[in-house]
Amino acid sequence: MEKPAYVAVDWGTSSFRLWLIGVDGGILGEHRSAEGMTTAASLGFAGVLQAHLDSLSVPAEIPVIICGMAGARQGWVEAGYIDTPTSLGAILTGAVSVPGQSRDIRILPGLAQRSAEAPDVIRGEETQLLGALAGESQGEQIVCMPGTHSKWVRVVDGMVTGFSTFMTGELFDVISKHSILAQAIAGAGEPDGAAFKAAVGAIFKQPAMATSLLFGARSGQLLHGLSPSGAKAWISGTLIGSEITGALSSAGHDARITLVASGGLQTLYETAFQCLSISYQTIDADAAVRRGLSAAAKAIWPNDERTVA
Amino acid sequence: MEKPAYVAVDWGTSSFRLWLIGVDGGILGEHRSAEGMTTAASLGFAGVLQAHLDSLSVPAEIPVIICGMAGARQGWVEAGYIDTPTSLGAILTGAVSVPGQSRDIRILPGLAQRSAEAPDVIRGEETQLLGALAGESQGEQIVCMPGTHSKWVRVVDGMVTGFSTFMTGELFDVISKHSILAQAIAGAGEPDGAAFKAAVGAIFKQPAMATSLLFGARSGQLLHGLSPSGAKAWISGTLIGSEITGALSSAGHDARITLVASGGLQTLYETAFQCLSISYQTIDADAAVRRGLSAAAKAIWPNDERTVA
Numbered sequence: 107m108e109k110p111a112y113v114a115v116d117w118g119t120s121s122f123r124l125w126l127i128g129v130d131g132g133i134l135g136e137h138r139s140a141e142g143m144t145t146a147a148s149l150g151f152a153g154v155l156q157a158h159l160d161s162l163s164v165p166a167e168i169p170v171i172i173c174g175m176a177g178a179r180q181g182w183v184e185a186g187y188i189d190t191p192t193s194l195g196a197i198l199t200g201a202v203s204v205p206g207q208s209r210d211i212r213i214l215p216g217l218a219q220r221s222a223e224a225p226d227v228i229r230g231e232e233t234q235l236l237g238a239l240a241g242e243s244q245g246e247q248i249v250c251m252p253g254t255h256s257k258w259v260r261v262v263d264g265m266v267t268g269f270s271t272f273m274t275g276e277l278f279d280v281i282s283k284h285s286i287l288a289q290a291i292a293g294a295g296e297p298d299g300a301a302f303k304a305a306v307g308a309i310f311k312q313p314a315m316a317t318s319l320l321f322g323a324r325s326g327q328l329l330h331g332l333s334p335s336g337a338k339a340w341i342s343g344t345l346i347g348s349e350i351t352g353a354l355s356s357a358g359h360d361a362r363i364t365l366v367a368s369g370g371l372q373t374l375y376e377t378a379f380q381c382l383s384i385s386y387q388t389i390d391a392d393a394a395v396r397r398g399l400s401a402a403a404k405a406i407w408p409n410d411e412r413t414v415a
Numbered sequence: 416m417e418k419p420a421y422v423a424v425d426w427g428t429s430s431f432r433l434w435l436i437g438v439d440g441g442i443l444g445e446h447r448s449a450e451g452m453t454t455a456a457s458l459g460f461a462g463v464l465q466a467h468l469d470s471l472s473v474p475a476e477i478p479v480i481i482c483g484m485a486g487a488r489q490g491w492v493e494a495g496y497i498d499t500p501t502s503l504g505a506i507l508t509g510a511v512s513v514p515g516q517s518r519d520i521r522i523l524p525g526l527a528q529r530s531a532e533a534p535d536v537i538r539g540e541e542t543q544l545l546g547a548l549a550g551e552s553q554g555e556q557i558v559c560m561p562g563t564h565s566k567w568v569r570v571v572d573g574m575v576t577g578f579s580t581f582m583t584g585e586l587f588d589v590i591s592k593h594s595i596l597a598q599a600i601a602g603a604g605e606p607d608g609a610a611f612k613a614a615v616g617a618i619f620k621q622p623a624m625a626t627s628l629l630f631g632a633r634s635g636q637l638l639h640g641l642s643p644s645g646a647k648a649w650i651s652g653t654l655i656g657s658e659i660t661g662a663l664s665s666a667g668h669d670a671r672i673t674l675v676a677s678g679g680l681q682t683l684y685e686t687a688f689q690c691l692s693i694s695y696q697t698i699d700a701d702a703a704v705r706r707g708l709s710a711a712a713k714a715i716w717p718n719d720e721r722t723v724a
Contacts, residue, residue, distance in 0.1 A: 218638060223617065225631060225638040255595075255630065271630040273594065280593040285585050286564075308532065313623035314661035317654060321564065321580040322534060329527060329534040345626060352623035 108132045112169050112407070113159065114399035117176035118230055119143050124158050125396055126168075127403070133396075135162040143175035151182035152207065169210035171201070171403045173395065174230035177213040187218035187227060191267050194239065197232050198405035214402055217259075219268055226271050230395075231257040235266070237397030238366045238389045246361040250353065251391070252346075252371045254279075258353040260361075272349040278342055281320065290323045290337040299377065301336035305343025306381045309351060316348045346378050354384070362387070366394045417441045421478050421716070422468065423708035426485035427539055428452050433467050434705055435477075436712075442705075444471040452484035460491035461516065478519035480510070480712045482704070483539035486522040496527030496536060500576050503548065506541050507714035523711055526568075528577055535580050539704075540566040544575075546706030547675045547698045555670040559662065560700070561655075561680045563588075567662040569670075581658040587651055590629065599632045599646040608686065610645035614652025615690045618660060625657045655687050663693070672696070675703045 108128030116123045120142035126135035137158045146154045155170070177185030185202045200215040216229035231251045238249055243264035251257045254275035260267050281287055309319055323340045326332035332340065357363075363386040365375050372388060379386045417437030425432045429451035435444035446467045455463045464479070486494030494511045510521040525538035540560045547558055552573035560566045563584035569576050590596055618628055632649045635641035641649065666672075672695040674684050681697060688695045 219634075220638050222639070225634040227634050227637055270624070270627045271634065272627045273630050274626055276594050277590070277626055277629075280589045281586070284589040284593050285582065312661070312664070314657065314664050315579070316625045316661070317583055317586055317657055318579045318581045318661055320586075321582050325528075325534040325536050325580065328536055329529050330531070348623065348626055352621070352625070352627055355621065355623050 108134060110134055110164060110168050112171060112403045113164060114396055114403065115155070115170060115172040115174075115176075116230065116233070116395045116399070117143065117146070117172050117174040117181075119175045120145075122146070122154070122158075123392075123395075124155075124162075125399075126162050126164060127396075127400065131400065135164075137162065143178065143181050146176070146182070147180065151176060152204075155211075166209060169212070169403070169407060171212050171214070171399050171406065173214040173233035173399060173402075177202070177215065178229055181213075183213055185213040185215045187216045187229075188232075190217055190219045190269070191265050192217070193265055194236055194243075194261070195405075197236055198402050201402065201406055210407075212402075212406055214399075217266065217269065221268075224268075224270070226269060228257055228259070228269060228271070231259070232266075233398035233402065234366050234391065234394040235259050235261075235398070236401055237394035237399075238364050240397055240401060246358050247364060248354070248357050248361045249364045249366060250350075250375065250386075251366045252349075252375050256349055258349075260357070270353060272352065274345045274349045278345050281341060282338070287320065287323050287337065287341060290327050290332075291334050291341070294334040294338040296335055298333065298336040298339040300339075301332065302339040302343040302374070302377065303381050305340045306347035306350075306378045309344050309347035310382055313348065313351045313355070316344060319344045342374065343378070346374055347382075350375075350378055350382065350384070364389060366391050368392060417443060419443055419473060419477050421480060421712045422473060423705055423712065424464070424479060424481040424483075424485075425539065425542070425704045425708070426452065426455070426481050426483040426490075428484045429454075431455070431463070431467075432701075432704075433464075433471075434708075435471050435473055436705075436709065440709065444473075446471065452487065452490050455485070455491070456489065460485060461513075464520075475518060478521070478712070478716060480521050480523070480708050480715065482523040482542035482708060482711075486511070486524065487538055490522075492522055494522040494524045496525045496538075497541075499526055499528045499578070500574050501526070502574055503545055503552075503570070504714075506545055507711050510711065510715055519716075521711075521715055523708075526575065526578065530577075533577075533579070535578055537566055537568070537578060537580070540568070542707035542711065543675050543700065543703040544568050544570075544707070545710055546703035546708075547673050549706055549710060555667050556673060557663070557666050557670045558673045558675060559659075559684065559695075560675045561658075561684050565658055567658075569666070579662060581661065583654045583658045587654050590650060591647070596629065596632045596646065596650060599636050599641075600643050600650070603643040603647040605644055607642065607645040607648040609648075610641065611648040611652040611683070611686065612690050614649045615656035615659075615687045618653050618656035619691055622657065622660045622664070625653060628653045651683065652687070655683055656691075659684075659687055659691065659693070673698060675700050677701060 201212040204211040259269040323337040509524040513520040632646040
């Protein structure tokens with residue numbers, strides 16, 4: 107069997123993902139759990155990590171590279187932020203060591219955009235970004251990482267020039283559960299592709315009408331018999347369409363767009379891009395974060411025979 | 416004392432307001448309660464109304480004109496919708512009688528915009544609109560009625576040509592209570608006018624960025640020490656600014672803008688209009704709905720000496 111080289115961990119707010127990587131880059135083991143930052147903060151970060159390492163029998167000398175909310179102020183050890191504009195490489199070298207551990211454990215920093223007009227922060231997605239753009243650095247690239255808080259990053263000739271967070275996933279959640287639109291989507295079944303596409307098209311044509319178009323989920327039901335599935339897809343299409351329209355409003359014509367996603371979100375964003383005739387390439391979200399963590403491991407432990415594969 | 420002529424009722428989802436109007440148009444009595452449609456649907460609409468009439472000793476022959484959600488399908492008696500485009504006068508003549516009552520009780524209809532692209536409904540605000548525009552009917556008028564679901568109506572030469580609902584008030588509520596931004600505004604005190612104006616200006620410049628600018632309440636706090644009051648004002652300014660920008664995106668240059676509001680909402684919308692150098696006139700929301708109900712009473716009972724004053 108391939109010898110273990112290092113452990114890569116994506117430690118988000120509500121999820122924990124760990125991979126044991128071999129000297130030849132293979133995945134020797136994988137763990138996923140709901141022990142995100144929120145849970146780990148009460149259980150203890152060191153204990154949560156050690157339990158996962160123990161169950162995969164990871165030797166004591168194998169180092170661990172971590173990205174995500176474990177490096178937030180309210181996380182395990184604060185890993186700070188790298189300020190934009192910055193080279194992608196600066197993320198690799200900004201890792202902090204977790205003190206008091208017998209094992210070598212590093213946490214990667216986030217990114218901060220400190221402008222007065224558009225302050226913004228990223229923590230975790232900078233590592234996905236690193237993985238998504240590995241090897242590509244010419245011209246303008248726009249990277250879309252959808253989720254609870256979707257992140258869009260602009261990279262020009264290998265420099266991260268700026269980024270924006272869109273509250274798309276969280277707004278969908280609170281609107282669906284807590285607003286009058288909850289009635290409209292009660293009992294929703296299979297996704298309604300036609301309603302989704304109609305909403306994406308509508309917000310693209312009228313980008314300032316987001317908070318009005320959302321109400322169409324209710325009025326469409328009152329006046330046109332829109333189904334609960336249609337209402338749900340309409341809300342989703344309005345929010346995702348608003349995000350894409352806003353994010354691309356300042357992008358250049360030649361910008362290459364990369365979608366970092368998987369599963370249902372990948373399908374929704376690809377459908378929206380196709381609706382709007384926007385060219386894109388897709389990279390699997392898990393693969394991107396693993397690739398980013400690997401790049402960090404190789405940069406941090408360059409002379410370690412375990413990580414140079 | 417002035418003789419009573421009719422009773423005017425604005426019966427919304429969560430509020431009930433009743434005025435006893437005299438033959439000379441004076442307000443002889445006024446009641447407000449939380450017995451909106453939701454409460455009245457379980458208590459019984461007839462009983463709720465009668466209790467208020469009794470406590471003001473309203474004689475049995477005095478008629479009652481009602482607008483609002485009492486006329487919804489889930490209300491007292493369904494009063495239907497008048498379809499746009501429509502003259503303002505059609506609202507006056509579309510009232511339905513409440514059957515089985517010894518007293519003459521009428522409920523005014525709402526407005527429906529049945530277009531496939533922008534289905535929308537109004538119930539209650541059509542009566543405010545009637546009051547706000549009383550006597551004015553030339554050219555293009557845009558009427559803004561802010562609230563839980565803000566309504567913007569376009570009237571051209573006395574015809575209602577279309578309208579839009581914006582979920583501004585409700586979105587502010589669910590975002591403030593249920594999203595990650597709830598942490599950012601916890602402990603907010605006095606309104607922060609500077610943060611409100613900054614947000615209004617930001618969304619006006621980038622109208623497609625609503626769901627991103629909202630996140631500025633959090634990132635502004637992380638990076639620039641934005642206070643909880645500032646974060647709350649930022650969210651409010653983003654949503655109100657988005658509404659105004661969207662609503663006016665299709666308005667003509669010569670359109671006259673009327674704000675129908677009172678209290679805190681009046682202040683916020685006036686501040687936003689001033690920020691954006693938009694000319695407007697303000698009409699008190701209560702006065703507008705009373706004036707609209709009076710116009711309806713005079714149209715419905717034209718030969719009644721009690722209502723012709």
